[in-house]
Amino acid sequence: MSDTAVTMHDIVKTYRETGRCANDHVDLTVGRGEILCLAGENGAGKTTLMKVLYGMEKPESGTITVMGKRVKIDSPLDANRLGIGMVHQHFMLVDEYTVAQNVILGREPMHNRFTIDADAAKRLVDEVIHAHGFSIDPSARVGSLTVGQKQQVEIVKMLYRDVDILILDEPTAVLTEQETASLFGTLRTLRDTGKSLILITHKLHEIKAISDRVAIMRQGRMVGHYETASVDERELAGLMMGKSFSPAIGKTPYGRKQETVLRFAQVSVVRRNQGRPMLKDVSFVARTGEILGFAGVGGNGLGELESVLAGTLPISGGTITHRGQDISKSDAHRLRERGLAYVPSDRLKVGSALEASVSENLIIAARKRFSRHGMMRGKHIMQHARTLIDTYSVQGTADMPIGTLSGGNIQKVILAREIAQYRDYIVFSEPTWGLDIASSKFVHTQMIALRDAGASVLLLSSNLDEILSLSDRVLIFSRGSIVAELEGERLHTVTKEEMGAYMLGMHVREAAHE
Amino acid sequence: MNDRMDRRWKRFLGVPRSALGSLVILFIALAAVFLLSFLLSKTPARTLRYFFIGPLQNTYYLGNMLNTSIPLIFSALGVSLAMRAGSFNLGGEGQLYGGAFIATVSAVAMAGWGIAGVICAIVLGAVTGGVMAAFSGYLRMKWQTNELITTFLLSNAVSLVVGYLIAGPFMDPATNLIATRKIPESFRFSRILEPSNLSSALVMALVMTVVVHLYLYRTKSGYELRMYGLNPRFARYGGINSGSYLVLPMFLSGALYGLGGAMAIFGTYYACMKDFSVGMGWNALAVALIARFRPVAIIPAALFFAYIESGARNAMLHSDVTFEIASIVQSVVFFLVTSSVLQRIGTKRERG
Numbered sequence: 001m002s003d004t005a006v007t008m009h010d011i012v013k014t015y016r017e018t019g020r021c022a023n024d025h026v027d028l029t030v031g032r033g034e035i036l037c038l039a040g041e042n043g044a045g046k047t048t049l050m051k052v053l054y055g056m057e058k059p060e061s062g063t064i065t066v067m068g069k070r071v072k073i074d075s076p077l078d079a080n081r082l083g084i085g086m087v088h089q090h091f092m093l094v095d096e097y098t099v100a101q102n103v104i105l106g107r108e109p110m111h112n113r114f115t116i117d118a119d120a121a122k123r124l125v126d127e128v129i130h131a132h133g134f135s136i137d138p139s140a141r142v143g144s145l146t147v148g149q150k151q152q153v154e155i156v157k158m159l160y161r162d163v164d165i166l167i168l169d170e171p172t173a174v175l176t177e178q179e180t181a182s183l184f185g186t187l188r189t190l191r192d193t194g195k196s197l198i199l200i201t202h203k204l205h206e207i208k209a210i211s212d213r214v215a216i217m218r219q220g221r222m223v224g225h226y227e228t229a230s231v232d233e234r235e236l237a238g239l240m241m242g243k244s245f246s247p248a249i250g251k252t253p254y255g256r257k258q259e260t261v262l263r264f265a266q267v268s269v270v271r272r273n274q275g276r277p278m279l280k281d282v283s284f285v286a287r288t289g290e291i292l293g294f295a296g297v298g299g300n301g302l303g304e305l306e307s308v309l310a311g312t313l314p315i316s317g318g319t320i321t322h323r324g325q326d327i328s329k330s331d332a333h334r335l336r337e338r339g340l341a342y343v344p345s346d347r348l349k350v351g352s353a354l355e356a357s358v359s360e361n362l363i364i365a366a367r368k369r370f371s372r373h374g375m376m377r378g379k380h381i382m383q384h385a386r387t388l389i390d391t392y393s394v395q396g397t398a399d400m401p402i403g404t405l406s407g408g409n410i411q412k413v414i415l416a417r418e419i420a421q422y423r424d425y426i427v428f429s430e431p432t433w434g435l436d437i438a439s440s441k442f443v444h445t446q447m448i449a450l451r452d453a454g455a456s457v458l459l460l461s462s463n464l465d466e467i468l469s470l471s472d473r474v475l476i477f478s479r480g481s482i483v484a485e486l487e488g489e490r491l492h493t494v495t496k497e498e499m500g501a502y503m504l505g506m507h508v509r510e511a512a513h514e
Numbered sequence: 515m516n517d518r519m520d521r522r523w524k525r526f527l528g529v530p531r532s533a534l535g536s537l538v539i540l541f542i543a544l545a546a547v548f549l550l551s552f553l554l555s556k557t558p559a560r561t562l563r564y565f566f567i568g569p570l571q572n573t574y575y576l577g578n579m580l581n582t583s584i585p586l587i588f589s590a591l592g593v594s595l596a597m598r599a600g601s602f603n604l605g606g607e608g609q610l611y612g613g614a615f616i617a618t619v620s621a622v623a624m625a626g627w628g629i630a631g632v633i634c635a636i637v638l639g640a641v642t643g644g645v646m647a648a649f650s651g652y653l654r655m656k657w658q659t660n661e662l663i664t665t666f667l668l669s670n671a672v673s674l675v676v677g678y679l680i681a682g683p684f685m686d687p688a689t690n691l692i693a694t695r696k697i698p699e700s701f702r703f704s705r706i707l708e709p710s711n712l713s714s715a716l717v718m719a720l721v722m723t724v725v726v727h728l729y730l731y732r733t734k735s736g737y738e739l740r741m742y743g744l745n746p747r748f749a750r751y752g753g754i755n756s757g758s759y760l761v762l763p764m765f766l767s768g769a770l771y772g773l774g775g776a777m778a779i780f781g782t783y784y785a786c787m788k789d790f791s792v793g794m795g796w797n798a799l800a801v802a803l804i805a806r807f808r809p810v811a812i813i814p815a816a817l818f819f820a821y822i823e824s825g826a827r828n829a830m831l832h833s834d835v836t837f838e839i840a841s842i843v844q845s846v847v848f849f850l851v852t853s854s855v856l857q858r859i860g861t862k863r864e865r866g
């Protein structure tokens with residue numbers, strides 16, 4: 001018995017389609033019963049390395065040893081058999097299925113050769129859920145769950161497969177702090193039962209909080225493995241980027257209050273067959289020259305608010321006006337024409353067409369500007385793409401399919417597109433989801449620049465630090481209504497604990513009186 | 515630099531990265547023909563000779579082979595255009611038949627109009643096919659019906675009606691064929707490779723291929739159509755009017771089928787015979803599949819299809835191969851060529 005769970009040695013992986021060497025002679029070791037963080041900038045090759053370990057990508061060379069045995073992993077099924085599980089950067093769940101159905105998918109308990117034992121399925125899934133203290137209902141439809149709950153389903157899915165080594169690719173990217181804390185609780189318990197965990201994250205404080213050791217990659221190479229206790233956050237950042245870095249962003253307080261751009265008056269959204277309204281009497285204004293932050297725990301209305309702002313979810317009551325004109329009934333097409341720029345939280349299903357090239361993805365909303373007499377202006381489009389790729393340091397080229405970019409780089413393309421085509425107001429939902437430290441900072445700087453140039457910026461984010469450091473005004477949602485509005489002095493003094501209490505709907509009364 | 519040029523060139527042609535993969539598959543398919551000939555024919559050498567050389571042995575066979583490919587090209591373009599927008603048009607057969615019928619009777623009616631009559635008749639044929647397909651698109655937009663089924667059903671219904679019209683009110687009393695009257699001599703496309711049937715419609719087919727390619731990859735509407743086909747939610751998010759991309763591509767798709775029908779009449783048959791289109795719609799689907807819905811790849815794919823079909827016919831005429839055996843060979847080839855498992859092997863090989 002050795003005490004290393006996994007050893008990857010000299011892994012080389014080059015993507016043929018793009019000729020990019022994503023893993024350049026990489027070594028990785030994971031101990032038994034340890035939590036290892038894998039960190040590095042966008043496009044460093046973290047996901048690729050984990051896909052190699054999970055049998056989803058075939059390396060050109062290199063060896064993998066699991067529990068002391070040399071192994072060949074050709075598919076996720078092989079990986080599962082060896083006790084390796086992976087939760088992906090982007091969820092791979094079937095929204096129409098229930099939690100239990102999703103979990104057993106591919107490994108169904110059978111009555112006989114042909115029929116699935118549905119009762120056993122539910123029982124087995126229930127067991128896993130309870131054994132690890134999760135809080136999801138096995139018969140709930142996955143589509144109706146919050147992001148944090150979907151995450152749990154993904155983990156349960158792997159635990160149901162009896163894995164000893166669990167890979168999580170940026171699991172905390174879209175979780176609120178509370179959700180992250182509870183996830184970390186689960187991960188620690190798993191570690192204490194002897195499982196090995198590999199966790200990818202861009203957040204330095206998370207690395208410090210959860211990991212025993214950290215492995216750092218840079219531009220396809222492994223920089224090294226470190227005892228977490230022996231490095232501080234600054235050193236970590238330095239190792240990832242190969243240079244020193246100050247994470248603070250400069251922001252001048254906003255002074256001029258200007259015109260109202262968007263006004264929500266008593267807006268409600270009621271879904272069929274659902275008693276509680278998704279949004280209830282939501283009223284606020286968004287003005288030029290300010291960043292308006294929206295905070296809330298998953299499932300409390302921010303998702304619906306995003307869809308309403310995007311014009312994809314019709315409202316059932318109230319009115320929305322844009323510069324004085326009623327847009328309550330406007331669809332996405334009309335809103336775009338009126339000047340909406342919008343970074344969606346779902347970058348793969350909504351924000352991009354994965355098989356289309358980066359340049360094609362960059363012009364979706366501004367396509368009129370890039371055509372003349374109905375013909376596309378190829379040169380302009382390429383020029384535009386190259387400029388944005390440069391400005392946002394996207395790792396990729398204009399004619400690559402966007403789906404071949406790393407998660408963070410896809411996000412950068414979407415941000416670049418929307419910021420470039422901003423005209424009147426811009427909605428950011430989880431803008432820095434999956435971005436590395438430097439890119440996050442860059443995007444934040446851009447948002448402030450937009451504000452200073454007079455944009456009305458709406459920021460929906462589960463990341464409280466982001467909300468608090470950027471917003472000029474914050475609206476807190478709980479159960480579909482605004483429970484608090486923070487501004488000025490109050491916004492500077494509020495603590496995260498207080499924010500958390502608001503978001504759980506505890507301070508409602510007090511806030512309403514302020 | 516070299517690499518860049520290469521990539522641009524490939525992009526221009528729309529050649530898939532897996533072009534090499536396609537060649538591998540082609541090779542396997544042809545090997546299957548050899549194998550089957552040795553198994554099923556008592557004179558395999560003779561059979562193979564007629565199968566492979568037959569279609570090319572003289573201008574007559576060559577021309578007829580090329581001629582077969584013309585309606586296939588139009589129709590396969592039709593399938594592909596709908597496919598690029600994420601819609602299935604399985605009603606090609608009826609759209610082609612309907613388009614051909616309307617084009618024929620209009621041409622007969624407009625006999626005195628000269629060139630304007632030709633154009634009018636062809637356009638009417640195209641519009642007929644287009645409207646039939648667009649109707650299914652409209653139903654999908656309104657009531658989320660499945661266009662795969664509605665195009666198919668509608669096509670069958672229309673085929674029956676057209677069959678009745680040809681056999682009834684529009685039958686040419688002067689012949690004992692079940693067919694309409696012939697279009698005026700001056701309307702017919704010229705033959706370009708006597709003594710074969712090949713007509714100048716071939717040029718139209720090539721031009722149309724380029725037009726469809728340019729439409730898809732160079733125009734704003736084509737861009738919107740493709741984005742809608744790749745990810746409808748993304749298209750809607752970007753402000754593309756999604757309803758129109760359920761209808762427009764279907765219209766264009768049907769119009770291409772109708773055009774293919776009209777071309778067959780004006781170039782080859784001159785009269786609309788009952789059931790002349792049987793099989794054409796499905797063959798077009800096979801061609802589009804081989805070309806993986808890329809307009810420019812449709813030309814070689816259609817030629818390949820016509821070649822195999824003509825080879826099978828030749829082998830049937832000149833050796834001991836029966837109709838059934840010829841059909842089996844043909845089917846095996848297309849089965850292999852379109853099989854996605856093989857396609858995957860093809861691409862892997864290229865990668866490895």
Ligand SMILES: Nc1ncnc2c1ncn2[C@@H]1O[C@H](COP(=O)(O)OP(=O)(O)OP(=O)(O)O)[C@@H](O)[C@H]1O
Nearest residue numbers: 015022042043044045046047048404405406407408
């Ligand atoms: N399917 C693919 N085809 C071609 N290239 C790819 C593919 N997937 C990833 N790459 C390339 O490999 C490199 C490493 O990507 P990878 O996804 O491993 O990065 P990452 O470290 O996970 O980054 P992020 O933090 O942004 O998720 C990138 O340059 C990317 O463009």
Ligand SMILES: [Mg+2]
Nearest residue numbers: 047089406407
């Ligand atoms: Mg990644």
